Amino acid sequence: MTTPDLFPGILAPMPDAAASAILIWPGADPGAPPRFVDGIGPFVAFARDAGADPAVLAADLFALWDFVAAHAGLLASAETADAAARFLGNAIAVVHPAATWHMTSEPEVGTSTMSIPVAGLLRTIVEHPEHREPFREMLASWPQTDRDDQELAALAHDDVAIDLVVAPAPFTRPALSIPEFVDDDGHVIDYGSRWAGGSPPEDAYSRTSHLERFAPVLTVVDALVDHLERWYVVDVDRRVDAQGTRVFRLRPTTGAAITITATAESVDIEAGALFHDIAPGCTCDACDESAVTVADHIEETLLSIAAGGLQEVFPVGQRRWLHTRIRTPDGGGRSSGGEPEPSVPPERLDAASEILAGLPGGWWPSWSLRAPRS
Structure with a gap:
């Protein structure tokens, strides 16, 4: 035909x-x-x-x-x-x-x-x-x-050259005391590499287990905040609420402020105008996050923001999307883009637009280093 x-x-x-x-x-x-x-x-x-x-x-x-x-x-x-x-x-x-x-x-x-x-x-x-x-x-x-x-x-x-300002001394992560977890058959679960490079079973995507495995990350958060306070000019407010949640508010004299909300199961990071990150990004068994991978992510995020490696561009296009990027001191990093979180009120979006328009390319400056201690 x-x-x-x-x-x-x-x-x-x-x-x-x-x-x-x-x-x-x-x-x-x-x-x-x-x-x-x-x-x-x-x-x-x-x-x-x-x-x-x-x-x-x-x-x-x-x-x-x-x-x-x-x-x-x-x-x-x-x-x-x-x-x-x-x-x-x-x-x-x-x-x-x-x-x-x-x-x-x-x-x-x-x-x-x-x-x-x-x-x-x-x-x-x-x-x-x-x-x-x-x-x-x-x-x-x-x-x-x-x-x-x-x-x-x-x-x-867009591979923009920016000057990151890192602390004179590298961050030393405290040793993680990771407890041992076993599955229903009594076998030790090797979180972080349990699928040995293969594909997880389908039901693993809807299953979560042992979220308490992320609790050791709290010691890393404490140490990171101490490290940033030691080397950068930043005011730090620490408090613990009735449920045991740690809340840290870091207000530098220059650069993006950070709020960290940490529990035994997850760490929430807000920074700059609209940046929001949570680790682990997913707690399902298929994604197989471990305390080590979560600590890696948090360490990379916080140290990069302090060094001047946070970019926020908003609004992008007629749909008013948000672009964020984390640039690490070693040249790596990650980026994301899409609609801002629906919970963000319009007045905050308008304020963010004004703030970010004043930053070169949307890049927040680095935090100021403290003067060397005698």
Whole structure:
């Protein structure tokens, strides 16, 4: 069955899962992902038999929506339904020219910020045609989402040279007294390497065990605060609440202030205007965090902020996203971006925007070092 030039591009085969995989074997040439895929013939025939012009449906996504919503019978044939889903994805690629096809558990068309499973969308159109306007609104916001994502990506890869000011003496981590934990079979659990490089069992993602294993990190937090107070000009307020939670407020004369809230199960860090971090990032058994990995993360974060290695940029793009980066004294680090936490009130966001606009590139200055002690 032939199909005329309904879409503004060559119809290519649907990419398979291997071609869509993130991991590409060395030497392989997967080529560019297709904008338009073939296999649309059965739907084209169905549309013509129903008195519709396939060229009109290809050029008008919401005329296509209305046609599909009015012809639920196309789902009765697996062949026609598959062709309709491909046709629908091609029509989305016409509306959003950056969208391309890839395969996950089912065919999808989209970009790095939004990807639409076409078979699922086809069923939604038939079963919930009232979703037409929300879908239109989502499509209208898609280009801006892509632009905002590109702006965040540029910030994350902008290799700005900054001068970090580290303490004259390196931080010495106190020895961690880590208790031994056993599983239901009596075997010692080697947290941090329990999966030996392999994949954890599926149920491990919904299971947590022995959160008390993070309690030794409290000694590291105490030592880090003492270290920062010794070497930098910073006022430190320490208190312990009725539940035993340690709260440290560090107010330097220059640079980003830090608030640390530490319990036996987690350590929460707020710094600068909007920076927020929590360790462990996930307590499920699959992620397999240990007291050592959590201590590593906290040490890296606090020492980097004091040295001048915290960047905050807000707002990014029309969606007013937040970009943060931690730069470590050894040149490493990490970055993240996305919407600020929903709990942050609008007035605080406005204040943060003003504060961060006054920082060069969003980089907080380093804390001032104390004068050498005689």
